[in-house]
Amino acid sequence: MTDTIASDLPTSVDSAAYAAQASQAYQAALSVIETIEPRIAVATRAELADQRASLKLIASENYASPAVLLTMGTWFSDKYAEGTVGHRFYAGCQNVDTVEALAAEHARELFGAEYAYAQPHSGIDANLVAFWSILAHRVEQPELAELGKKNVNELTEEQWETLRHKFGNQRALGMSLDAGGHLTHGFRPNISGKMFHQRSYGTDPTSQLLDYDQVAAAAREFKPLILIAGYSAYPRRIDFARMREIADEVGATLMVDMAHFAGLVAGKVFTGNEDPVPHAHIVTTTTHKSLRGPRGGLVLATEEYAPSVDRGCPLVLGGPLSHVMAAKAVALAEARTPSFQTYAQAVAENAQTLAEGLKKRGAKLVTDGTDNHLVLIDVSNFGLTGRQAESALLDSGIVTNRNAVPNDPNGAWYTSGVRIGTPALTSRGFGAAEFDTVADLIVNVLKGTSPVTASTGKPGKAKYMIADGLPEATKAASAELLDANPLYPGLEL
Numbered sequence: 001m002t003d004t005i006a007s008d009l010p011t012s013v014d015s016a017a018y019a020a021q022a023s024q025a026y027q028a029a030l031s032v033i034e035t036i037e038p039r040i041a042v043a044t045r046a047e048l049a050d051q052r053a054s055l056k057l058i059a060s061e062n063y064a065s066p067a068v069l070l071t072m073g074t075w076f077s078d079k080y081a082e083g084t085v086g087h088r089f090y091a092g093c094q095n096v097d098t099v100e101a102l103a104a105e106h107a108r109e110l111f112g113a114e115y116a117y118a119q120p121h122s123g124i125d126a127n128l129v130a131f132w133s134i135l136a137h138r139v140e141q142p143e144l145a146e147l148g149k150k151n152v153n154e155l156t157e158e159q160w161e162t163l164r165h166k167f168g169n170q171r172a173l174g175m176s177l178d179a180g181g182h183l184t185h186g187f188r189p190n191i192s193g194k195m196f197h198q199r200s201y202g203t204d205p206t207s208q209l210l211d212y213d214q215v216a217a218a219a220r221e222f223k224p225l226i227l228i229a230g231y232s233a234y235p236r237r238i239d240f241a242r243m244r245e246i247a248d249e250v251g252a253t254l255m256v257d258m259a260h261f262a263g264l265v266a267g268k269v270f271t272g273n274e275d276p277v278p279h280a281h282i283v284t285t286t287t288h289k290s291l292r293g294p295r296g297g298l299v300l301a302t303e304e305y306a307p308s309v310d311r312g313c314p315l316v317l318g319g320p321l322s323h324v325m326a327a328k329a330v331a332l333a334e335a336r337t338p339s340f341q342t343y344a345q346a347v348a349e350n351a352q353t354l355a356e357g358l359k360k361r362g363a364k365l366v367t368d369g370t371d372n373h374l375v376l377i378d379v380s381n382f383g384l385t386g387r388q389a390e391s392a393l394l395d396s397g398i399v400t401n402r403n404a405v406p407n408d409p410n411g412a413w414y415t416s417g418v419r420i421g422t423p424a425l426t427s428r429g430f431g432a433a434e435f436d437t438v439a440d441l442i443v444n445v446l447k448g449t450s451p452v453t454a455s456t457g458k459p460g461k462a463k464y465m466i467a468d469g470l471p472e473a474t475k476a477a478s479a480e481l482l483d484a485n486p487l488y489p490g491l492e493l
């Protein structure tokens, strides 16, 4: 079993000395930047000011700690280190080895994984590593074994061509985009859709919940090499034990993309069947969403898949971002502390409060609620498109993103939904009272916004009108919440 590391760490929330050190560090860093390109220093300060002054409800965003952020700004950025720990194609990688080994160790301990790979630069890269590792393990290696060859370089042109066609003829089954799946799960605009024959499973038309029988039926019929679970806009937990049963029944590899909810797994909110790590062959994630680390990716795998994942470089990656791996190690150390578990618990509880607050004020929610960190409002009963709702909320200082709802009549661009998440504001210290007020502000803005008819005479999908004074009043009300829960308290910039 994994456990937290023995002692808690100082975090931005509760240590004045830590904040004072961070203030000095950033003031110094910004004056160094100012001497070369002052406009970048100005933009950097402006970004902090903007983030401090807005209600950030984008479900995929968060605020990393000063320790995590500062770790990225070092000379590790300058080092090439292709290869793996202790096995590099470049000389002088002993310190990168320390960093990567620590990041992987924290990841293994935190998630209880047999193996962790800390090199992917982002979530999409983590998924590419996973896809090609699965292809290597399940398609390339059996082919090599059959031909009695050790590696691909020993194949003749003809044998290699045959293998390349096999790579291109595999199947992946993932959650449909409008049910909350992700573009990287086999959809045509993404490389994954060009690599695989893809099919998707959706949600129940009435309950909008994931229908495992439908997944099982699709798997039996389609017989995918890979069953992909995970989402970026589904407001519910998933039973990964059930997904593994389905994968096993059809001989598929179960890959779980926990990019959105890794923080809830790390914080032990998702345990048992809701924790993907004991059930999946391969788990991918981002490190910057609910996990609150630097922008980056991570792959966790069973011993069986570890050797293939370990070849992520040169399979699909070049040199690792060692400065970011260092920041991943710091963030994962933070995530192993008791205070991170408290945080993750609060993220989920706040989402409940937000959902209840929205519903009791008349908002319609996809699946009628949430049990993770995000809520999807179907704004059609306010007479709005997602695009109009997103814009009106932004005018009022509330940052969200529009998102398709299941079977969305307005498509993926205008949409009928707005996705809101609690990880960022929970990092600022927002609790139940604040999130109930947030629900009130959101519904007020939606009720006070109306669509403007387009020049064609049809109801417009983008233009809208917002009641006089409403944006200003909303901003004033959120400023009170924001002032009471400052971002990076004590950080003077």
Ligand SMILES: *Cc1c(COP(=O)(O)O)cnc(C)c1O
Pocket: 060, 121, 122, 123, 124, 125, 127, 182, 184, 230, 231, 232, 257, 258, 259, 260, 286, 296
């Ligand atoms: C965000 C996300 C990704 C992509 O992460 P990037 O770091 O932006 O590349 C992949 N999968 C899911 C499910 C996501 O939510």
